[in-house]
Amino acid sequence: xxxxxxxxxxxxxxxxxxxxxxxxxxxxxxxxxxxxxxxxxxxxxxxxxxxxxxxxxxxxxxxxxxxxxxxxxxxxxxxxxxxxxxxxxxxxxxxxxxxxxxxxxxxxxxxxxxxxxxxxxxxxxxxxxxxxxxxxxxxxxxxxxxxxxxxxxxxxxxxxxxxxxxxxxxxxxxxxxxxxxxxxxxxxxxxxxxxxxxxxxxxxxxxxxxxxxxxxxxxxxxxxxxxxxxxxxxxxxxxxxxxxxxxxxxxxxxxxxxxxxxxxxxxxxxxxxxxxxxxxxxxxxxxxxxxxxxxxxxxxxxxxxxxxxxxxxxxxxxxxxxxxxxxxxxxxxxxxxxxxxxxxxxxxxxxxxxxxxxxxxxxxxxx
Numbered sequence: 001x002x003x004x005x006x007x008x009x010x011x012x013x014x015x016x017x018x019x020x021x022x023x024x025x026x027x028x029x030x031x032x033x034x035x036x037x038x039x040x041x042x043x044x045x046x047x048x049x050x051x052x053x054x055x056x057x058x059x060x061x062x063x064x065x066x067x068x069x070x071x072x073x074x075x076x077x078x079x080x081x082x083x084x085x086x087x088x089x090x091x092x093x094x095x096x097x098x099x100x101x102x103x104x105x106x107x108x109x110x111x112x113x114x115x116x117x118x119x120x121x122x123x124x125x126x127x128x129x130x131x132x133x134x135x136x137x138x139x140x141x142x143x144x145x146x147x148x149x150x151x152x153x154x155x156x157x158x159x160x161x162x163x164x165x166x167x168x169x170x171x172x173x174x175x176x177x178x179x180x181x182x183x184x185x186x187x188x189x190x191x192x193x194x195x196x197x198x199x200x201x202x203x204x205x206x207x208x209x210x211x212x213x214x215x216x217x218x219x220x221x222x223x224x225x226x227x228x229x230x231x232x233x234x235x236x237x238x239x240x241x242x243x244x245x246x247x248x249x250x251x252x253x254x255x256x257x258x259x260x261x262x263x264x265x266x267x268x269x270x271x272x273x274x275x276x277x278x279x280x281x282x283x284x285x286x287x288x289x290x291x292x293x294x295x296x297x298x299x300x301x302x303x304x305x306x307x308x309x310x311x312x313x314x315x316x317x318x319x320x321x322x323x324x325x326x327x328x329x330x331x332x333x334x335x336x337x338x339x340x341x342x343x344x345x346x347x348x349x350x351x352x353x354x355x356x357x358x359x360x361x362x363x364x365x366x367x
Contacts, residue, residue, distance in 0.1 A: 012081070052136065154177070195211060199237050287350055305317070343364050
């Protein structure tokens with residue numbers, strides 16, 4: 001009896017399984033092409049790692065919605081025909097028992113859905129291994145486990161909704177499905193994007209602003225609409241970009257008959273921004289390995305990234321991936337300074353704007 005049902009489901013679904021397989025192959029091919037394009041058009045490539053870890057940009061997120069569509073599509077194809085032709089009533093009279101029949105039918109759909117998920121995960125994981133440090137693959141696996149759970153609930157919820165005769169029970173089932181998915185995904189609809197930074201310039205004696213167009217594209221203007229270059233904009237804000245002036249030997253600077261040198265500018269900078277979300281530690285301890293060159297006002301984004309493991313620090317770059325000798329050197333320095341593992345917490349903003357060259361601050365466990 002079960003073999004007959006499996007054969008029936010295979011005959012019914014094989015065309016759709018082939019179609020989904022072709023679509024999935026094409027989408028995964030484009031995913032690889034697009035990821036290759038992103039890495040070849042960004043310099044250095046480690047900025048893509050920074051976006052993944054610190055900006056939570058995960059290029060495979062769109063595949064989650066594709067798998068969700070597959071789940072909906074599969075449930076619809078599998079059970080709508082049974083519902084329209086009233087085969088559900090016929091199946092209920094078979095000697096196997098209605099609950100076991102449903103388990104077999106659901107098992108077929110979940111099996112195909114699992115195969116699609118597994119192929120997608122293996123493909124994404126393999127592609128990622130060419131571009132990202134191996135330490136990040138675990139994060140991909142965690143995300144895809146969540147995807148599997150969600151698409152399974154989508155499939156079961158849609159299937160139950162289709163075969164359920166009672167509209168009330170069907171609606172309750174659908175609402176429960178959405179509730180479970182919501183608890184798993186926990187969507188965050190807040191999007192932070194600062195379009196403008198406005199300052200008063202004591203040099204120009206008017207307000208100037210920086211407009212962020214995204215993708216590291218900025219415009220600089222005065223309140224009156226006059227365009228400024230990046231250099232003119234920084235020169236008009238000596239208290240913000242004082243280190244550039246210091247490197248250029250233009251400090252102290254006189255404004256309205258008052259002289260300002262590096263010391264009193266640094267003492268007067270007392271701004272502080274705090275948000276509770278800053279206390280949230282990322283599971284991925286991968287940081288840009290900045291070299292705070294004191295003669296540069298803006299530090300070039302590094303090729304190398306630092307990963308904080310439970311037992312050591314590890315260094316990576318895009319070309320070599322794991323840097324064995326550099327990792328050994330760094331850990332020898334840590335040992336010389338009596339650093340204990342595992343590291344409890346690490347603090348610092350991953351940015352190349354290092355006004356005070358303080359780098360990262362971490363707390364180890366004192367034995």
